Amino acid sequence: MKSTTTSVPDQIMRRARGSGRGSVFTPQDFLDVAARAAVDQALSRLVKRGKLRRLARGLYDYPKIHPKLGPLSPAPDDVARALARETGSRAQIAGAHAANALGLSAQVPAKSLYLTDGPSRRIVLGKRVVDLRHASPKHLIAPGSPAGTVVQALRHVGPVRADDVARVAVGRLSASDKKVLVSNAVQAPAWMRPTLISIGNTPADAVNG
Structure with missing residues (x-):
């Protein structure tokens, strides 16, 4: 039987999508998902894949995308x-x-x-x-x-x-x-x-x- 366990990056992205475009996060927001080291690693992977954006040290967002201007700055x-x-x-x-x-x-x-x-x-x-x-x-x-x-x-x-x-x-x-x-x-x-x-x-x- 295949495991149904969802990966840490997938759980983080599910929450980011649920919060909507423009939402801003820190690793602290995901410590209920996994330990800090695993959260940091997952966020780094999501940034490399272009799913999330790193705004500053320990600060990320799921950016709104303008059709002409591209990713917009968060509020x-x-x-x-x-x-x-x-x-x-x-x-x-x-x-x-x-x-x-x-x-x-x-x-x-x-x-x-x-x-x-x-x-x-x-x-x-x-x-x-x-x-x-x-x-x-x-x-x-x-x-x-x-x-x-x-x-x-x-x-x-x-x-x-x-x-x-x-x-x-x-x-x-x-x-x-x-x-x-x-x-x-x-x-x-x-x-x-x-x-x-x-x-x-x-x-x-x-x-x-």
Whole structure:
């Protein structure tokens, strides 16, 4: 009787296909499949076969393919999430990237900044840079959530544009996200708190209506 055991590379590819094109992985994501040495060897083989792409040391993706441009760069958010999963940490969009994600700026920054409670790491993807920067707990308010993105966007633009952040955030955050914002407002700098509480207590239809 033939063995039905699936090889490690095949198991990894099955999971990659299940996650879809554009998904990003580290070896840590496959340690339930095999031991680290076997996973590393399987990933190396899949890269050589052109099935997966090595983005950086210990970082791989199942790239989206454009019919004319070929393999596309992965989304910075997916890269940051993969790196955070690897260390069991959290990553939060910050800086100009947070302002852009909230719709306060149409310009996509060349560097995508994330604050993390894990180790710092910088990944260069062509002309784009994904920068994970270790931050203290006081700078990580509601990390990984839409509420956290509002806090970081507000931190980036400063008090002068606080009203702009509030106007956009009121219409974008769900009721549950607003509750998270209000419950975490006490952790924010004093100048931010009135704006965060105002966003959290204003229903979306008060702006859209």
